[in-house]
Amino acid sequence: MASIGLDNIVKAYGSLEVIHGVSVDIEDGDFVVLVGPSGCGKSTLLRMIAGLEDITAGTLSIGGTIVNNLPPKKRNIAMVFQNYALYPHMTVGQNMGFSLKLGGVPKAEIGRKVQAAAEVLGLSALLDRFPGQLSGGQRQRVAMGRAIVRDPQVFLFDEPLSNLDAKLRVVMRAEIKSLQASLGTTTVYVTHDQVEAMTMADKIVVMNEGRVEQIGSPLKLFNTPDNVFVASFIGSPVMNFIPGIVTTAGTGPTFLSGDLRLPLPHLPHGVPKETDVILGIRPQYWRRDPTGFEAQAEVIEPTGSETQLELSMQGHRLTVVLHEQLEVRRGDKVPLLPDFDKMLFFDAASHRRIA
Amino acid sequence: MNKPGLAFSLSQVRIVRGVQMLVTLILAVMTVFPLFWMISTAFKQPSDVFSMNLIPEAPTLRNFVYVFTEVNFLRYLFNTLVVSASVTLIALLFHSMSGYALARLRFPGREVIFMTMFSTFLVSLPVIIVPLFILVRTLGMLNSYAGLIIPAIFNAFGIFLLRQYYLSIPRELEEAAVIDGAGYWRIYWSLILPLSRPLLSSLAILFFLTNWNAFLWPLTITSDQELWMVQVGISAFKGQYSASWNYIMAASTIVAAPTLILFLIFQRQIMDSIKTSGLK
Ligand SMILES: Nc1ncnc2c1ncn2[C@@H]1O[C@H](COP(=O)(O)OP(=O)(O)OP(=O)(O)O)[C@@H](O)[C@H]1O
Numbered sequence: 001m002a003s004i005g006l007d008n009i010v011k012a013y014g015s016l017e018v019i020h021g022v023s024v025d026i027e028d029g030d031f032v033v034l035v036g037p038s039g040c041g042k043s044t045l046l047r048m049i050a051g052l053e054d055i056t057a058g059t060l061s062i063g064g065t066i067v068n069n070l071p072p073k074k075r076n077i078a079m080v081f082q083n084y085a086l087y088p089h090m091t092v093g094q095n096m097g098f099s100l101k102l103g104g105v106p107k108a109e110i111g112r113k114v115q116a117a118a119e120v121l122g123l124s125a126l127l128d129r130f131p132g133q134l135s136g137g138q139r140q141r142v143a144m145g146r147a148i149v150r151d152p153q154v155f156l157f158d159e160p161l162s163n164l165d166a167k168l169r170v171v172m173r174a175e176i177k178s179l180q181a182s183l184g185t186t187t188v189y190v191t192h193d194q195v196e197a198m199t200m201a202d203k204i205v206v207m208n209e210g211r212v213e214q215i216g217s218p219l220k221l222f223n224t225p226d227n228v229f230v231a232s233f234i235g236s237p238v239m240n241f242i243p244g245i246v247t248t249a250g251t252g253p254t255f256l257s258g259d260l261r262l263p264l265p266h267l268p269h270g271v272p273k274e275t276d277v278i279l280g281i282r283p284q285y286w287r288r289d290p291t292g293f294e295a296q297a298e299v300i301e302p303t304g305s306e307t308q309l310e311l312s313m314q315g316h317r318l319t320v321v322l323h324e325q326l327e328v329r330r331g332d333k334v335p336l337l338p339d340f341d342k343m344l345f346f347d348a349a350s351h352r353r354i355a
Numbered sequence: 356m357n358k359p360g361l362a363f364s365l366s367q368v369r370i371v372r373g374v375q376m377l378v379t380l381i382l383a384v385m386t387v388f389p390l391f392w393m394i395s396t397a398f399k400q401p402s403d404v405f406s407m408n409l410i411p412e413a414p415t416l417r418n419f420v421y422v423f424t425e426v427n428f429l430r431y432l433f434n435t436l437v438v439s440a441s442v443t444l445i446a447l448l449f450h451s452m453s454g455y456a457l458a459r460l461r462f463p464g465r466e467v468i469f470m471t472m473f474s475t476f477l478v479s480l481p482v483i484i485v486p487l488f489i490l491v492r493t494l495g496m497l498n499s500y501a502g503l504i505i506p507a508i509f510n511a512f513g514i515f516l517l518r519q520y521y522l523s524i525p526r527e528l529e530e531a532a533v534i535d536g537a538g539y540w541r542i543y544w545s546l547i548l549p550l551s552r553p554l555l556s557s558l559a560i561l562f563f564l565t566n567w568n569a570f571l572w573p574l575t576i577t578s579d580q581e582l583w584m585v586q587v588g589i590s591a592f593k594g595q596y597s598a599s600w601n602y603i604m605a606a607s608t609i610v611a612a613p614t615l616i617l618f619l620i621f622q623r624q625i626m627d628s629i630k631t632s633g634l635k
């Protein structure tokens with residue numbers, strides 16, 4: 001178990017820089033999720049922690065020691081790959097014991113450790129099978145088994161669940177989380193799925209185009225995203241963004257965007273008047289209210305307990321999730337009221353949050 | 356392959372099938388017939404050699420006895436076995452190592468080296484046999500096992516196939532091994548070699564058979580009869596005993612037997628190797 005420190009890490013392939021100075025502090029025992037759109041450099045960053053990629057600039061430390069130039073095997077890390085990367089010609093038991101065997105651990109002890117890990121993961125009956133004879137979920141477990149038998153300082157996961165079907169993904173998500181909690185091993189987990197990030201992480205690192213956009217707990221990112229990118233990336237369905245201005249001219253504090261007029265209960269703190277801003281409000285923060293603003297339903301997606309609506313409100317497209325079953329048809333008018341406390345305001349030029 | 360679909364009536368399909376089968380049958384007979392002829396002649400009396408019946412009138416083993424007793428044929432067989440087995444073993448080891456290096460290790464000139472090797476595909480043995488002979492003579496390897504074995508190892512075919520295969524192995528597999536603490540050598544030995552077993556066994560059969568039947572090169576560099584390989588020995592029959600077809604066929608049958616047995620045992624691998632070495 002160890003802390004991990006990334007200090008101004010840069011990665012360039014030749015003249016192409018893909019990671020532009022990333023700094024993250026990961027505490028001992030943390031479950032940190034790197035999340036971001038495809039190609040933002042998550043895997044590259046993880047592979048640098050693993051030692052599979054050279055670090056172009058910056059310092060990487062594990063457990064307080066700088067490991068920039070240490071080969072992977074000296075870093076005492078274990079990694080789980082997206083395609084599991086199980087050795088096809090070895091049995092499950094041999095797969096799990098391979099690193100111990102290379103480390104010169106006595107046979108009897110390898111057997112014991114493999115047994116113990118298999119027990120934890122429910123693989124005891126499969127130890128003599130070959131990877132080709134396992135289901136996707138079982139392979140996933142073996143890959144994790146291979147990681148935990150070594151009792152490493154750090155677990156690294158690169159999209160380990162993306163090859164599983166939706167149901168199994170939810171099961172394995174919980175399993176990985178509880179396994180990590182019981183072992184207490186520092187974990188860095190890469191995914192492009194924000195739901196996975198939200199549900200599993202102690203701390204999320206949102207990345208975009210080789211930069212860190214924000215670091216924080218899932219709820220912090222959800223409630224107070226630093227910028228439009230994080231606000232739109234975290235949370236599902238995606239937050240509604242409406243460009244406009246805040247003004248006090250006329251009847252009182254109002255958000256104006258074209259024909260849309262949203263009277264505000266008070267002037268949001270820190271938002272300059274008569275300046276271009278972006279209003280962000282999550283689909284979940286609307287409710288049906290007779291005193292609300294009329295919007296026309298265009299797409300209705302009932303999920304049982306909730307109803308997701310795509311509407312148009314004064315020329316603006318709006319996504320709303322209502323926690324009720326709703327008998328609405330396409331074209332119907334629905335009166336909606338936003339939760340004013342949950343409104344976020346971003347600067348239109350810098351996209352940074354101002355309130 | 357025609358499936359009885361909407362466009363074809365059943366009778367049409369039957370006719371096409373019938374023609375296909377007939378053609379296949381004719382080709383099969385044409386291929387197998389010389390083989391039967393060889394075996395049959397091997398059991399014939401010298402006087403019957405040119406008689407047209409496939410079943411010998413008075414079958415005899417004399418030809419075989421002759422081949423083993425009057426000529427040093429056992430020696431030729433032994434030489435052939437030693438050469439084929441050594442070439443196969445050494446070539447597979449070196450080819451898989453260089454194939455791996457060409458597929459995975461980064462070193463300057465890698466592509467140039469690969470293209471150079473690859474270009475040797477364009478040249479067949481007869482084209483280079485004179486310079487190769489001079490080279491081997493200069494190295495003092497005429498009339499030696501080394502002369503028979505070493506030049507046969509240099510062959511781009513195995514390297515090429517293995518390299519292509521190694522390129523198709525997911526990198527993650529090797530990375531997982533790196534993280535598990537394996538070095539290059541360990542990865543090659545514990546991961547790459549076992550994974551390439553199917554391809555290696557196909558290549559082994561191919562190499563073995565090629566060298567077992569080698570003729571031109573052994574003929575070129577061995578004048579010492581003690582070092583002759585079987586095909587050279589057989590061809591010498593023709594010179595020494597003109598028209599002793601019964602002996603030649605007996606010897607050929609003996610030579611063909613191991614290849615036939617190999618084929619029967621390793622049918623599947625041989626078919627696979629043909630499939631992988633041919634156009635995909
Ligand atoms: N070997 C390489 N040479 C050049 N560029 C590379 C190389 N490997 C990755 N890149 C680039 O680095 C960037 C980050 O890649 P990376 O694989 O880390 O993305 P990612 O966030 O893991 O994406 P995904 O979610 O699709 O896996 C990409 O733009 C990619 O094109």
Ligand SMILES: [Mg+2]
Nearest residue numbers: 042043044158
């Ligand atoms: Mg990736």
